[in-house]
Amino acid sequence: MTESTETLIEIKNLTFSRGSRKIFDDITLSIPKGKITAIMGPSGSGKTTLLKLIAGQLKPDSGKVTVEGLNVHQLSRKKIYQLRRKMGMLFQSGALLTDLNVFDNVAFPLREHTKLPEEMLEALVLMKLQAVGLRGAKHLMPSELSGGMSRRVALARGIALDPEMIFYDEPFVGQDPITKGVLVKLIKTLNDSLDLTSVMVSHDVDEVMMIADYICVVSEGKLIAQGTKEEMLKESTGYVNQFIKGLPDGPVPFHFPTVSYVEDLTSSNKSSLL
Amino acid sequence: MSLLVNKVQNLLQSLGKGFLSNVEAFGRGSLFMWSLLLAIPSVFFRFDLLLKQIYVAGVLSLPIILMAGLFIGMVLSLQGYTILVKFSAEEAVGTMTALSLLREIGPVVGGLLFAGRAGSALTAEIGLMRSTEQISALEMMAVDPLKFVYAPRFLAMIIALPLLVLIFNALGVFGGYLVSVSWLGVDSGAFWSQMSSEVDWREDVVNGMIKSVAFGFLIAIVALFQGVNAIPTSEGVSNATTRTVVHASLGILGLDFVLTSVMFT
Numbered sequence: 280m281t282e283s284t285e286t287l288i289e290i291k292n293l294t295f296s297r298g299s300r301k302i303f304d305d306i307t308l309s310i311p312k313g314k315i316t317a318i319m320g321p322s323g324s325g326k327t328t329l330l331k332l333i334a335g336q337l338k339p340d341s342g343k344v345t346v347e348g349l350n351v352h353q354l355s356r357k358k359i360y361q362l363r364r365k366m367g368m369l370f371q372s373g374a375l376l377t378d379l380n381v382f383d384n385v386a387f388p389l390r391e392h393t394k395l396p397e398e399m400l401e402a403l404v405l406m407k408l409q410a411v412g413l414r415g416a417k418h419l420m421p422s423e424l425s426g427g428m429s430r431r432v433a434l435a436r437g438i439a440l441d442p443e444m445i446f447y448d449e450p451f452v453g454q455d456p457i458t459k460g461v462l463v464k465l466i467k468t469l470n471d472s473l474d475l476t477s478v479m480v481s482h483d484v485d486e487v488m489m490i491a492d493y494i495c496v497v498s499e500g501k502l503i504a505q506g507t508k509e510e511m512l513k514e515s516t517g518y519v520n521q522f523i524k525g526l527p528d529g530p531v532p533f534h535f536p537t538v539s540y541v542e543d544l545t546s547s548n549k550s551s552l553l
Numbered sequence: 554m555s556l557l558v559n560k561v562q563n564l565l566q567s568l569g570k571g572f573l574s575n576v577e578a579f580g581r582g583s584l585f586m587w588s589l590l591l592a593i594p595s596v597f598f599r600f601d602l603l604l605k606q607i608y609v610a611g612v613l614s615l616p617i618i619l620m621a622g623l624f625i626g627m628v629l630s631l632q633g634y635t636i637l638v639k640f641s642a643e644e645a646v647g648t649m650t651a652l653s654l655l656r657e658i659g660p661v662v663g664g665l666l667f668a669g670r671a672g673s674a675l676t677a678e679i680g681l682m683r684s685t686e687q688i689s690a691l692e693m694m695a696v697d698p699l700k701f702v703y704a705p706r707f708l709a710m711i712i713a714l715p716l717l718v719l720i721f722n723a724l725g726v727f728g729g730y731l732v733s734v735s736w737l738g739v740d741s742g743a744f745w746s747q748m749s750s751e752v753d754w755r756e757d758v759v760n761g762m763i764k765s766v767a768f769g770f771l772i773a774i775v776a777l778f779q780g781v782n783a784i785p786t787s788e789g790v791s792n793a794t795t796r797t798v799v800h801a802s803l804g805i806l807g808l809d810f811v812l813t814s815v816m817f818t
């Protein structure tokens with residue numbers, strides 16, 4: 280990157296495995312302050328895992344993650360919870376608290392961390408719900424919401440405390456074209472008006488291209504490319520091109536790593552013949 | 554020959570692995586319990602959470618405790634009466650019912666029912682909260698699940714069980730009264746006066762309460778630990794729920810023997 284912008288999140292030589300499978304192998308990347316950074320990569324490549332590593336919910340095997348100059352994985356329990364107050368996270372599944380209705384879910388972080396009077400709290404919550412188009416759903420329980428609606432409620436909850444950085448895990452999945460458009464605008468407006476740092480995991484190339492300032496592509500445990508949107512668009516070969524154009528064949532594998540297809544078929548043939 | 558060596562090697566390996574994973578589980582269990590105990594004081598600043606959990610664990614277990622207490626008291630006095638009447642000591646049936654309830658049956662049966670009703674529910678709840686990433690989401694909202702979820706539930710169970718056992722015992726004595734006095738015609742005055750002169754506050758009532766606190770502690774630890782360590786799938790959660798009931802029940806029976814031998818000999 281050629282920028283002079285400040286770095287907010289820095290990942291250095293990060294290695295992380297699940298069992299014997301290496302999810303990340305020596306990844307180094309940095310996320311600039313005040314911009315929208317998109318992390319792209321095939322399904323199962325570890326994008327969600329990367330967000331959890333940044334937030335300190337998972338511990339890396341080696342390497343370090345620094346957020347605002349603090350090494351996330353060496354912070355005390357108290358310090359990491361202080362840091363997380365500045366973070367908002369939209370989970371892939373929504374992860375709403377199932378015993379609270381929509382309104383209370385969005386109000387939850389406000390009630391836990393502030394002592395706002397009830398009228399002000401209500402105004403704030405309704406504002407956030409209005410932004411995601413779900414003010415009318417405030418009395419519904421999470422079990423009465425569709426997947427896309429849950430995620431929008433989760434988004435409203437994620438921005439309730441006006442965090443300094445926000446992580447979106449697949450914000451556009453399961454949304455209709457209109458909602459997608461609104462969400463794209465919302466993410467952009469939030470980022471610009473509140474001076475947020477946004478990290479967005481997404482497969483939706485079109486939406487990403489509309490709003491992302493920076494793009495990182497991960498695959499097979501490696502960081503394949505990193506740069507501004509313009510730099511990425513210029514790239515006409517290899518992984519990035521394949522990913523951005525959505526071509527099935529190319530350097531990015533579509534299949535989960537395993538033995539060769541032929542080998543698998545022949546070995547199962549053998550055992551069924553025996 | 555080498556086949557045999559191989560087999561022995563494999564056996565040793567799996568033994569070692571099993572041992573290590575048990576040691577690891579024990580270590581994780583102790584660490585979890587330690588951090589849980591450290592989080593307990595925070596509950597006193599969040600009475601709303603505690604009250605809600607006492608409602609969930611205690612009040613919702615009331616129906617089964619009431620029914621069970623009544624029937625067990627009735628059966629106890631019926632059996633007691635048929636034996637005692639042979640020695641013309643049927644007036645002691647009240648004492649017998651009350652003592653067996655207070656010392657053993659109340660805490661043990663109450664504990665077993667509580668493990669099945671509230672312990673299993675707790676494990677399933679925590680397991681599902683984890684599998685639906687609610688615990689993760691709490692962590693991300695800078696709300697410590699240890700203080701917000703685990704500690705209030707833990708404390709609520711320890712508080713709820715002794716209260717439920719008290720109610721169980723009272724209902725049991727009432728059931729005994731119904732059967733022996735109202736039905737079988739034991740003298741009501743004798744029933745009560747013998748009971749109140751024979752039952753000792755410190756020896757019987759307090760010891761029974763100590764037992765039920767210990768069982769509450771045991772059930773809470775087992776249920777929480779199983780919930781937190783459940784594999785976050787539907788099968789994993791259902792297995793963990795079963796394990797909670799089995800481990801907690803066996804634990805209660807074993808611990809009861811230990812406590813009885815310390816308290817009543």
Ligand SMILES: Nc1ncnc2c1ncn2[C@@H]1O[C@H](COP(=O)(O)OP(=O)(O)OP(=O)(O)O)[C@@H](O)[C@H]1O
Binds near residue numbers: 320322371
């Ligand atoms: N709890 C877990 N235990 C073991 N392996 C896991 C676990 N969670 C994820 N994995 C593995 O880690 C890899 C990365 O998972 P992750 O959820 O980060 O993928 P992702 O890039 O977010 O995929 P998607 O785009 O489908 O959401 C997956 O291949 C999966 O096999």
Ligand SMILES: [Mg+2]
Binds near residue numbers: 327448
């Ligand atoms: Mg994911």
